[in-house]
C-alpha cells in the first residue's frame with residue numbers, strides 16, 4: 001500500500017502511516033494484527049522496516065532512519081525472542097535461530113468465535129470446557145491469522161482440512177525472509193547513520209539467517225525456499241516449574257526442533273528471493289524464476305497461492321495482490337533477463353484481471369481468481385471484501401513501473 005501512496009506522490013501520508021506504526025511498536029513492542037484490543041496477542045507479518053526503507057528511498061531524508069531505527073530494533077527483539085524464535089536442527093545437525101508465527105492466545109478468536117468453536121467441534125475436541133488439545137487448536141488458528149494466510153493448506157497436517165492446523169509447528173519461508181530483510185535493513189540504516197558496531201552486529205544476524213534459508217529452507221530439487229515442519233525434540237533451559245507448553249508460550253524457554261521441508265509449492269516460497277537471500281542474477285536466483293514457471297501456480301490471473309483447492313482463501317485458485325507484487329518485484333530485481341520478462345508478464349496478467357473486474361463490478365477486490373480474469377476470489381470465512389488498499393497500491397506501483405495495456 002505504501003508503494004501505491006508513494007507512486008501517487010503522497011509522501012506526507014506515507015510518513016504519517018509509518019509514524020503510526022512506530023507509535024504502535026513503542027507502545028506494545030510490536031505491530032498488532034489490527035488496531036483493536038483483542039488483537040494485542042499477535043502481530044502483523046513484519047514489514048515495518050521495509051516500509052521505512054521505501055519512504056527513505058523516496059525522500060532521501062536521513063532523519064527518517066534515526067527516527068525509526070529504535071522502534072525497528074524493538075520489533076526485531078519481539079520476533080527473535082521465544083516463543084517466536086526457535087532453534088531449528090537440520091539433517092547435518094547444524095543449528096539455526098529461526099522464527100515462527102505464535103499467538104499468545106488459546107481461546108477462540110473473538111472476531112471469529114463461532115468459526116473457531118465449530119472447527120474444534122469438527123476436530124472432535126471438547127469445547128465446554130476446552131482441554132489442552134482444544135487450546136492448542138485455538139492457538140494455531142490465531143497464529144494462522146497472525147501470518148496473514150488465514151487459512152491455507154500450508155498450515156495443515158493432512159493438506160486439506162482446517163481441523164489439522166498446526167501453524168506453530170511450521171517455520172515459514174516468508175516470515176524468515178521478512179526477518180532477513182529487517183536485519184539487512186537495520187544493518188544498512190545503521191551504516192548510513194555511522195553506527196558501525198550496530199551495523200556489524202545486524203550484518204552478522206542477516207548473514208546467519210541467509211545461511212539458514214539457503215541451508216534448511218532451500219531445495220535443490222525444485223529450486224525454491226520451502227516452509228519447514230518442526231518436530232519437537234525438547235527444550236533448552238529451565239522450565240521454571242511450569243509445564244513445557246506454558247513455559248514456551250511465556251517465553252521462558254526456547255523450543256528446539258528437528259525440521260523437515262514441506263515439499264508443497266506456495267507463493268510464499270519466493271519471499272526469500274525478494275528479501276535478498278541470494279545475489280541478483282546468481283544461478284540460484286535464475287533457477288528460482290524458472291521454478292515458478294514450472295510450479296503450476298501461474299495462471300491467466302497471476303500467481304495462485306497454492307496448488308490445492310481446499311475452499312480456504314489462501315489456496316488455489318486465489319491470487320492475493322501483496323504476494324503477487326512481491327514475486328513480481330523479486331523477479332524484476334533479482335531474476336536477470338528471464339526474471340524481468342516474467343515479472344512483466346505476471347504484472348500484465350494481474351493488472352488485466354484487476355481492470356476487468358473493475359469494469360465488470362465498479363470495485364477493487366482484495367483477492368482474485370487465477371484461472372479466469374474479471375472475477376474476484378472467494379472461499380474462507382467471509383464474503384470477499386472490496387475497496388482494498390493493497391490492490392490499489394500494487395496496481396498503481398505496477399502500472400507506473402511496467403505500464404499496462406488491457407488485453408482481455
Ligand SMILES: OC[C@H]1O[C@H](O[C@H]2O[C@H](CO)[C@@H](O)[C@H](O)[C@H]2O)[C@H](O)[C@@H](O)[C@@H]1O
Pocket residue numbers: 033034109111112145146148149150151
Ligand atoms: O476477521 C477475520 C480476520 O480478519 C483479518 O484477516 C483478513 O484480512 C487480512 C488482511 O488484512 C488477510 O490477510 C486475511 O487473510 C483476512 O482473513 C485479520 O488479519 C485476522 O486476524 C482476522 O482473524
